[in-house]
Amino acid sequence: MKITKLLLPILFFSLLFGQENYEPLAEKIKKVSENLLEGYTQPLITSFGTGISTGLFHTARSHKTLGFDIGVRIMYIQIPEFAKYFDAKVLTCSLANNRLDYDSLILDSTSTIFGPKERTDVPVSGSAVGIPPYIPGGFNLSGFPVAMPQLNVGIISGSELAIRYIPFTFRGSSVNFLGIGLKQNINSLPFMKSLTLPVDIAIGGAIQDFGIEDSNGYQIVNSHTWNLQLVVSKNLIAFEPMVGFGFEGTKVYFKYDFEYEIPDTLNPGENITVTDNVDIELIAQNSYRAIMGFTFKLGIFYLHYDYNLVSHYKTHNAILGFSLR
Numbered sequence: 179m180k181i182t183k184l185l186l187p188i189l190f191f192s193l194l195f196g197q198e199n200y201e202p203l204a205e206k207i208k209k210v211s212e213n214l215l216e217g218y219t220q221p222l223i224t225s226f227g228t229g230i231s232t233g234l235f236h237t238a239r240s241h242k243t244l245g246f247d248i249g250v251r252i253m254y255i256q257i258p259e260f261a262k263y264f265d266a267k268v269l270t271c272s273l274a275n276n277r278l279d280y281d282s283l284i285l286d287s288t289s290t291i292f293g294p295k296e297r298t299d300v301p302v303s304g305s306a307v308g309i310p311p312y313i314p315g316g317f318n319l320s321g322f323p324v325a326m327p328q329l330n331v332g333i334i335s336g337s338e339l340a341i342r343y344i345p346f347t348f349r350g351s352s353v354n355f356l357g358i359g360l361k362q363n364i365n366s367l368p369f370m371k372s373l374t375l376p377v378d379i380a381i382g383g384a385i386q387d388f389g390i391e392d393s394n395g396y397q398i399v400n401s402h403t404w405n406l407q408l409v410v411s412k413n414l415i416a417f418e419p420m421v422g423f424g425f426e427g428t429k430v431y432f433k434y435d436f437e438y439e440i441p442d443t444l445n446p447g448e449n450i451t452v453t454d455n456v457d458i459e460l461i462a463q464n465s466y467r468a469i470m471g472f473t474f475k476l477g478i479f480y481l482h483y484d485y486n487l488v489s490h491y492k493t494h495n496a497i498l499g500f501s502l503r
Contacts, residue, residue: 202350204392206291206314207399208434212456214313215432217264220463221257222291223401227428227462228488229255229324230357230386231405233495234340236473236482237418238378238411240363241332241503248329249480249499251342256321256492262293266313272306273441289316307449309438317349326355332503336366340384352391359384361409380409398434403427407467416476420484422469428462464488471495478502 203222210218233251241247266288270281288298293316300308328342340359345352361382365375383406390399407424436456439449471484482497 200295200317200350201314202393203291203317203348204351204390204398207390207432208392208436209310209314211269211310211436211438212454212458213269214266214310215456215458216460217266217288218290218313219430219432219460220264220290221261223428223430223460224261224462224464224489225255225257225292225322225491226388226401227403227426227430227464228486228491228493229253230326230355230388230403231384231426231464231467231488232486232493233326233328233484233497234357234359234384234405235361235380235382235407235409235422236471236480236484236497237413237420238363238380238409239413239418240336240338240361240366240380241330241501243332243334245332245501245503246330247480247499247501247503248327249482249497251324251326251328252496252498253324253326254321254494255324256494257292257319258490260490262290262316263287264290266298268300268313269309270300270302270306271309271440272302272304273443273446276443276446278440278443285313288313292316292319294318305441305447307439307441309440310436311439322348330361335368336363337361338363338382340382342386348390351393352395353388354391354397355386355388357384357386359386377410377412382407382409392434396434399430399432401428401430403429403462403464405467407469409469411473416474418473418475420469420471420473422467424467424469426464426467426488428464430460430462431458432460433457464491 266285295315297315298313338361342357364379386403389397405426409422411420436454442448442450468487473482478500486493
């Protein structure tokens with residue numbers, strides 16, 4: 179009961195962190211054309227892919243059959259400075275001799291979804307219009323927290339099932355998340371029981387999905403993340419250090435209607451609205467992960483921290499929970 183009272187306020191305030199008055203995440207994305215989407219959203223898909231694969235395993239040991247632990251992962255994902263800007267290649271459209279003429283221009287150091295808040299207007303002259311007319315600003319973030327509950331249950335022969343699920347709001351848009359993982363303690367395998375290893379070794383992996391909804395409840399982003407990790411830990415009664423290394427990948431599918439204007443060839447001086455269906459798959463930049471952390475144990479309760487280096491992104495993970503082995 180005491181730990182529940184402690185965890186609930188942390189979970190509540192972590193989810194509300196930074197929820198101020200701004201244009202929702204999904205609405206910003208829908209204002210970006212398909213050719214700008216990768217540059218504008220790459221920090222988002224990489225940081226989300228990095229974050230949701232953090233804190234999966236805090237020890238190489240596994241529960242006995244039906245043993246379990248429940249904890250809240252409180253993660254902080256750092257956004258590198260280079261991820262706040264990108265060079266945008268923007269289309270322009272003008273009317274010349276009653277026909278549409280398309281061109282392109284490069285806008286240097288344009289804000290990504292996590293960059294400065296100021297939007298970037300596309301410089302045009304005469305009857306020309308930009309597609310889009312401006313690139314939305316970002317949320318001006320150097321990092322953000324995520325709180326996530328997780329249940330780990332022992333199965334048989336040193337195997338363990340992990341389940342994590344939470345719907346939450348991120349920058350004004352609804353996000354749904356579900357992850358399922360499996361860990362196998364190598365020491366518990368039949369052919370390893372005759373050996374006395376000085377440390378516990380485990381191999382684990384997970385498949386995790388998240389989706390982002392717009393204000394109409396339509397899911398415009400669907401993401402699938404996989405990972406495989408090798409974890410080594412040493413149980414020292416009340417203290418357990420651990421290290422790990424793994425590989426992972428994230429695919430993100432965007433599907434939404436992008437609206438823009440072009441000059442009206444039948445009525446010079448006026449514009450007409452065109453709708454393009456954006457339907458594209460992008461790959462995040464998270465590919466490998468190095469982990470270093472430790473756990474303090476006090477009876478059935480535990481406190482864990484680990485530091486993760488994922489490609490160029492860094493995450494911090496703290497876990498508060500209790501365990502019955």
